[in-house]
Amino acid sequence: MNLAQFSANKEVAFIILLIIGLLVFATLLFFIWGKLKPEANLIELKLRTKSWWTMALVFILAIVINPIISYFAFGLLSFMALREITTISKNVRDVDRRIMIWCYIAIPIQFILAYNGYFNLFVIFIPVVMFIFISFMLVIKGETTEIGRSMSVIPTQLMLTVFSLSHLAFLLSLPQIAGFNAGGRGLLLFVVFITEINDVFQFTWGKLLGRHAIIPKISPNKTWEGFIGGIITTTVLGYFLRFLTPFSEVESLVVSFVIACAGFVGDVVVSAVKRDIGLKDTGNLIPGHGGILDRIDSLAITSVVFFHIVYNLYYS
Amino acid sequence: MRSVFLFIIYRVIMRNFLRVIVGVKYSNIAVLNKHQQFILVANHNSHIDTMALMSALSFTQLKSTHPVAAGDYFGKSPLKSFITRLFTNALLIQRTKNAEGQNPIQAMSASLVKGDSLILFPEGSRGEPQKMQQFKKGVGLLLKKHPNIAYIPVYMTGMGRILPKGERLLIPFDSYVVFGEASYSQTDDTEAIVKEIEEKIIALGVAFQKSIFE
Numbered sequence: 001m002n003l004a005q006f007s008a009n010k011e012v013a014f015i016i017l018l019i020i021g022l023l024v025f026a027t028l029l030f031f032i033w034g035k036l037k038p039e040a041n042l043i044e045l046k047l048r049t050k051s052w053w054t055m056a057l058v059f060i061l062a063i064v065i066n067p068i069i070s071y072f073a074f075g076l077l078s079f080m081a082l083r084e085i086t087t088i089s090k091n092v093r094d095v096d097r098r099i100m101i102w103c104y105i106a107i108p109i110q111f112i113l114a115y116n117g118y119f120n121l122f123v124i125f126i127p128v129v130m131f132i133f134i135s136f137m138l139v140i141k142g143e144t145t146e147i148g149r150s151m152s153v154i155p156t157q158l159m160l161t162v163f164s165l166s167h168l169a170f171l172l173s174l175p176q177i178a179g180f181n182a183g184g185r186g187l188l189l190f191v192v193f194i195t196e197i198n199d200v201f202q203f204t205w206g207k208l209l210g211r212h213a214i215i216p217k218i219s220p221n222k223t224w225e226g227f228i229g230g231i232i233t234t235t236v237l238g239y240f241l242r243f244l245t246p247f248s249e250v251e252s253l254v255v256s257f258v259i260a261c262a263g264f265v266g267d268v269v270v271s272a273v274k275r276d277i278g279l280k281d282t283g284n285l286i287p288g289h290g291g292i293l294d295r296i297d298s299l300a301i302t303s304v305v306f307f308h309i310v311y312n313l314y315y316s
Numbered sequence: 317m318r319s320v321f322l323f324i325i326y327r328v329i330m331r332n333f334l335r336v337i338v339g340v341k342y343s344n345i346a347v348l349n350k351h352q353q354f355i356l357v358a359n360h361n362s363h364i365d366t367m368a369l370m371s372a373l374s375f376t377q378l379k380s381t382h383p384v385a386a387g388d389y390f391g392k393s394p395l396k397s398f399i400t401r402l403f404t405n406a407l408l409i410q411r412t413k414n415a416e417g418q419n420p421i422q423a424m425s426a427s428l429v430k431g432d433s434l435i436l437f438p439e440g441s442r443g444e445p446q447k448m449q450q451f452k453k454g455v456g457l458l459l460k461k462h463p464n465i466a467y468i469p470v471y472m473t474g475m476g477r478i479l480p481k482g483e484r485l486l487i488p489f490d491s492y493v494v495f496g497e498a499s500y501s502q503t504d505d506t507e508a509i510v511k512e513i514e515e516k517i518i519a520l521g522v523a524f525q526k527s528i529f530e
Contacts, residue, residue, distance in 0.1 A: 076336075079488075083339050087474065087490040097477065100487050278529045 011182040011243050015189050019056055051295045067172055074169040075111045081161035081292045090277050091153045095143045103158050106130050110166045117173035126163040131155045164300040167307040174315055177246055186244035191306040194256055195298050198234040198263045205229025219271045234260040246314050255309055259302050266301030319379040326378060331371035338478055339488045340368050344495040351498055353433050355467040357455055357513050359448050360437035361476030368493050369435050382407040382427055383435040421457050428462050442481045451514045456506035469496040469513055471520035496520050
């Protein structure tokens with residue numbers, strides 16, 4: 001797709017301009033906020049803004065130059081996420097070290113399936129093929145002490161990182177539908193934007209009104225007020241952004257509501273994984289290092305949920 | 317030529333490979349730019365350690381920095397010795413005293429006098445992954461002789477899982493190179509110098525773990 005087509009696709013062009021505007025606003029806001037109140041802890045917010053900039057730039061590059069860039073970018077992102085989760089995981093034994101190479105080999109295979117749009121293979125490759133294959137490789141290794149734990153932890157790690165993010169790439173391989181211009185790019189923008197904005201509003205409403213903790217043992221900052229406020233805001237925004245999707249008015253409300261809930265689920269699931277090994281809630285605190293799981297936590301669930309809703313409604 | 321070769325190997329190829337694929341992350345790397353000559357003292361778990369430290373160096377530093385390596389391991393055959401020297405600028409020393417009385421400290425000292433920098437792993441060998449062994453006293457003798465040369469303690473973690481001793485298959489894991497602040501040896505006592513460095517590296521490790529875990 002070249003620049004001329006880019007400007008022709010008005011839906012996508014509009015939302016990209018909106019996103020860049022929001023990012024400029026957020027960057028300036030946190031910069032000035034940090035200057036006025038140096039004691040405020042804005043590391044998490046600044047890191048988030050930085051990763052949004054990266055996402056937005058990769059997305060624009062992919063549209064202007066070649067869509068294949070997106071597949072590589074999501075592949076690299078899931079690779080780094082998998083590396084991070086296997087590094088911090090203490091539930092895998094030292095003898096499983098070599099098994100990890102199969103997980104890394106699975107990444108290009110999964111993204112090639114996504115690129116070619118082989119839907120049936122794509123949905124079973126990690127949950128079925130890799131699940132059986134990894135279990136078998138663990139058995140061949142012959143170390144049976146606590147083998148069950150490795151058999152469940154390693155495929156779960158693949159699911160949370162590679163399987164989930166590859167759905168974002170598959171959105172781009174969906175066929176064109178008559179009368180729906182934005183296409184896979186629109187769907188991708190919709191789910192990523194709605195997920196991130198949901199994170200932001202759950203956080204913001206929680207800060208403003210938060211009183212009642214929702215699951216204090218996992219995530220002390222999550223409150224009922226933040227959760228409900230986030231869901232309402234996200235649902236309303238999703239309704240206005242439905243031009244990126246083939247959804248009807250009612251569908252857009254329901255889907256945005258479901259994404260908001262799924263985002264919350266992803267957030268607390270990853271928080272629980274980290275809590276289990278005593279990792280700090282904000283991930284790695286060295287600025288600019290790691291913390292990829294923190295960036296993709298909610299996306300890991302929303303991508304899969306959204307993909308299957310869209311697929312079953314419009315593409316099957 | 318030599319510096320261009322090393323620059324391409326380390327800064328262009330190795331550094332990007334380590335950061336993007338292997339998962340090596342640097343902290344406080346800027347300390348290297350503040351000093352012309354230094355001795356990097358680090359804990360040792362894997363061959364990745366040397367690669368990670370070399371990749372941190374600048375264009376000019378690469379040419380004049382020598383990792384100190386065991387001659388009885390890397391110099392076992394002429395080919396191994398040639399490859400080691402070609403790719404790493406290594407200074408090969410004998411870990412065990414030999415009959416000719418060749419003193420490893422003298423070789424290191426000579427290269428410091430020339431104005432070169434050194435990379436030292438005072439644990440001597442890679443040992444078990446993620447476990448630190450007692451430091452050997454060579455670094456103390458060296459710093460006693462050259463109190464005007466800065467040493468930089470470096471704590472590394474995670475490399476032992478990427479490529480443990482005896483393994484050939486490299487598996488990516490997040491790993492960290494944490495540079496401490498440069499300092500000069502204060503005393504004349506060899507043991508005290510070694511102990512001071514060992515404690516500094518352990519302290520870097522403790523502070524690092526604390527920044528990640530609760």
